[in-house]
Amino acid sequence: MNRVVVVGASAAGLTTAEALRREGYAGGITVVGAEVHLPYDRPPLSKQILSGEWEPDRLPLRPAADVDALGLDLRLGVTATGVDTAARTVATDTGEQLAYDALVVATGVRPRxxxxxxxxxxxxxxxxxxxxxxxxxxxxxxxxxxxxxxxxxxxxxxxxxxxxxxxxxxxxxxxxxxxxxxxxxxxxxxxxxxxxxxxxxxxxxxxxxxxxxxxxxxxxxxxxxxAIGSVPNTEWLEGSGLPVADGLVCDATCRAAPGVYGAGDVARWDHPSFGVSMRIEHRTNASEQGLAVARNLLSPDAPRPFAPVPYFWSDQYEMKVQAYGYLRGHDAVEIVEGDLAERRFVAAYRTADRLAGVLTVGMPPRVLRTWRNAVAGGAPWRDVVAGPGGLAVV
Amino acid sequence: MTFHVELDEPRCVASGQCAVVAPDVFDQRDDDGVAVILDESPADDLLDDVREAVAICPAAALRLVEG
Structure with a gap:
């Protein structure tokens, strides 16, 4: 394998490219990005950039010299318009056909x-x-x-x-x-x-x-x-035969078809420990999935399932909201630490008979890590409601 | 070849992902969760964990620099 094409030059795409190099892949990496900017971070847009605390020069995910050092064929301001999975080529709006041995779809989402x-x-x-x-x-x-x-x-x-x-x-x-x-x-x-x-x-x-x-x-x-949600950017995959259903549909190893992988907001995959097909628009997931895709792409005969503990945070007024796990579709919520009225609490989410996730506001890091581990281990709900003492056995 | 870890502290969003994957090198401040570097020049056997932390930091606040 000598030609990897990554479509999407944001967190997932860049992380994939970086991880390929770190894992020793020395072949060609073409990264196609619709925006003209070097890969940049999005969470600060609604926080430090909007407030005026930061100027856009703080947004790049990596210094330009670090991106240069990756030796990428970086095509910024270029949009992928189609993919031919038989010929293994990606068409662009500049009229090119980019040949690939492996393709990473990381085209993200756009606002509804x-x-x-x-x-x-x-x-x-x-x-x-x-x-x-x-x-x-x-x-x-x-x-x-x-x-x-x-x-x-x-x-x-x-x-x-x-x-x-x-x-x-x-x-x-x-x-x-x-x-x-x-x-x-x-x-x-x-x-x-x-x-x-x-x-x-x-x-x-x-x-x-x-x-x-x-x-x-x-x-x-x-x-x-x-701010009413997002739509995955998959139109360019139409007619390719790649499975699309609210995102590019991947298996548990983030593979959509032979030689084709999905990472970041656009990718739907079967999470092995939660047992659901999920598509997550969290900043953290973009990097974790890019990393997983790079590894699986380089080891197609021994791919590993992608089984992260999803994480997101949100800053609002004086509150820092942080959540681990998969809260969607939960059956019950219980406040297991702290006090709702003080906006300092841990809310635990039950799905079936296990702890599926926690959402916290204003709790110290040690408390968060204990709960993260409990989510990662799929703690039985009866241990959760027994309080911190119950979780000690996890 | 030696490496050292750099943290761009104002970028840190206190996710604690670094302390999860490389607990020998990173911790978090109790009051605000901001990352703390415990070992600025980690030994070779810790470098893979540190590289993982650099890769998954959701604020791109970490760098591993040669020298």
Whole structure:
């Protein structure tokens, strides 16, 4: 094998390329990236970049010299338009056909949009800078979608003195992800910080003067941000025969077809210890999966299942939210340490009879690591509800 | 050949991933979870773990530098 093509030049793509080199692969690596920038980090976009604490020069994932040292054929500002798995070539919008022995699909996701007038979204450096330019004291910002991204932007915009209306169709923000009890606690912080929180009301369309809600009211705003989730970038795979269903469908080793692998936000794979097909849009997963793909790509006869403990964090006001495991589809939630009202707690999530994940706010690292290990070990729920003493046996 | 570990502390997001994969080299501060380097020039047998930590750090806050 002498030619690896990685499509996608963000965290997953770059990590894959780095790991290939570290594992001793000396052949060609072509990395195709739709954006013109050197690979950069996205979580700070809704945090330090939006708040003005950082300028974009802090965003690159690695110094330019470190990227150079990898000896990549780096094609930035180039979009892959198709793949021929029989001929093993990737077509680009520059009219090239890039031949590969192994292909890594790491094209990520793009923001879902609402019908109507143009609204801000937040995925790229340009998106963040365009929104930041508009956030001034007294400006009115409407945020559609109170998920983690919408919540972070709301918190930053309040910090900058904007009037913020946060609109969420569900009756409790984040309830589908973290449960109603935790969702309620997190959303209360917005209200305490002077946000006009509108829940349980759908959005019809974005207009130049604001957001039209399903109850016929209009939320007037100078700017609108839609933060209503993402769509995997898989259109370029159409007609290739590669399996696509809300992401590139991979097996437990992140392989989608012979010589084709998926990594990062775009990849769906069978998680061996959770027993579900998952696609995770967490920053941490992008790197971990890139690493796993690089190793499996180089050892096709002895691939290893990719079995991470998913992790995400979110910074909102004074709160740092951190979660381990797979919370989606949980059967029950229990507060097992701390106090909800003080926003200092560990919430444990049960799926069937095991601990599937934990979400914590304001807890010290030692506590987090204990719970992470319990999630990693698939602790039985009866040990979890027995308290910390019960977990000691894990 | 010797290596040393660098932490760009303001980038750290306190995920603790480094302390999970290379606990002999990294820890976290109790109050805010920010990473702490326990061993700036790790021995050869720890380098694979350190490289793993550098690779999976979700803030790209770690580097392993020769020399």
């Amino acid at each position: 949009r609402l019908p109507g007038a143009t609204a801000h979204v937040l995925r790229t450096q340009q998106d963040a800078l365009a929104l930041r330019e508009r956030l001034r004291p007294g400006r009115r910002l409407a945020v559609v979608g109170a998920g983690f991204l919408g919540a972070e932007v709301t918190a930053v915009a309040r910090g900058l003195g904007c009037e913020v209306t946060l609109i969420e169709p569900a009756s409790v923000p984040l309830a589908h992800a973290v449960g109603a009890v935790v969702g309620e606690v997190l959303s209360r912080a917005h209200v305490e910080h002077g946000v006009d929180l509108r829940t349980g009301v759908g959005v019809v369309a974005v207009h130049p003067e604001g957001v039209e809600l399903a109850d016929s009211t209009m939320v007037e705003a100078d700017d609108v941000l839609t």
